Amino acid sequence: MRIGIDVGGTSMTAALVGDDKQLYFKQRSVTAGVKDEATLISTLITTVDRVITEGNVDLSKVSSIGIGVPGSTNIETGTAVSAGNLPVHNTCFKKILEDKYGLLTYLDNDANCAAWGEFCEGHGKGVQNLVMVTLGTGIGGGIVIDGKIYHGVANHAGELGHQVIDIHGKRCACGRVGCWETVASTRALTNRVAQEVAAVPYGIMAEVVKENGGKVDGRTLFTALKRDDMVAKDIFDEYIETLAIGVANIIECFRPELLVIGGGISKEGDTILLPLREAVDDNQCRIECSMLGDNAGIIGAALLDLSRK
Ligand SMILES: [Zn+2]
Numbered sequence: 001m002r003i004g005i006d007v008g009g010t011s012m013t014a015a016l017v018g019d020d021k022q023l024y025f026k027q028r029s030v031t032a033g034v035k036d037e038a039t040l041i042s043t044l045i046t047t048v049d050r051v052i053t054e055g056n057v058d059l060s061k062v063s064s065i066g067i068g069v070p071g072s073t074n075i076e077t078g079t080a081v082s083a084g085n086l087p088v089h090n091t092c093f094k095k096i097l098e099d100k101y102g103l104l105t106y107l108d109n110d111a112n113c114a115a116w117g118e119f120c121e122g123h124g125k126g127v128q129n130l131v132m133v134t135l136g137t138g139i140g141g142g143i144v145i146d147g148k149i150y151h152g153v154a155n156h157a158g159e160l161g162h163q164v165i166d167i168h169g170k171r172c173a174c175g176r177v178g179c180w181e182t183v184a185s186t187r188a189l190t191n192r193v194a195q196e197v198a199a200v201p202y203g204i205m206a207e208v209v210k211e212n213g214g215k216v217d218g219r220t221l222f223t224a225l226k227r228d229d230m231v232a233k234d235i236f237d238e239y240i241e242t243l244a245i246g247v248a249n250i251i252e253c254f255r256p257e258l259l260v261i262g263g264g265i266s267k268e269g270d271t272i273l274l275p276l277r278e279a280v281d282d283n284q285c286r287i288e289c290s291m292l293g294d295n296a297g298i299i300g301a302a303l304l305d306l307s308r309k
Pocket of ligand 1: 161163172173174
């Protein structure tokens, strides 16, 4: 038995993962609005405690803990160096968790954990080389080469969302212009839909937004697509085209056997996959949507000990 933890900017989840690599019991806590490190750490301990007590676990049966955190990490020391909107400043989660529970603890970047989860227990079973692209507010990347997570210098490899695909494009949060995530992240897609709804407030997409209490979200476009909205179709086609450019670049660079798409949008399955495969048009690399979905990061974190062998 292992414990996996996935810390994000809006919530954190801790779970029990069995020796069969299946997830058994999980608990979630809110991290949005947590402003200081001490509160974040106490939320973490409370969440793990709940998993242990409510999951009825004998700690002597747990072999290790793994934790995935966003942003910059030091995997040797098990430290979250910095992470956007989360209050971590060289926070050594490894020491905190090892002192508290007396269990060996491993830490890695959340996108690496998701890729590792998919490699160990998702579509990646049986392959040696895999790249996972997680579409969300930005685009995260995790790379597995020859059965090992590729970390690069200072664990900074895998920033796939910051490959420039349009030198005349928009300014990215990283400071460069035309990064892939400025056009192919879920946020970019949602912004594009919101722009269209504001410009044409009487179309099918506007109707969908109205039904959703005036809110544009990740599902708006897909609901409009199901209603055969031509405007939604145009936006979707353009989105797939930009997504495919980045995916094809990654395949050319790494030539993996498998490329996995993760993030909330991957739940759309074939709606995304079929046109994406057609646009990428590569018969050597299989492209799939995440099999483990929201649990990829937690399962991957729990199994981090296997990545250090
Ligand atoms: Zn960028």
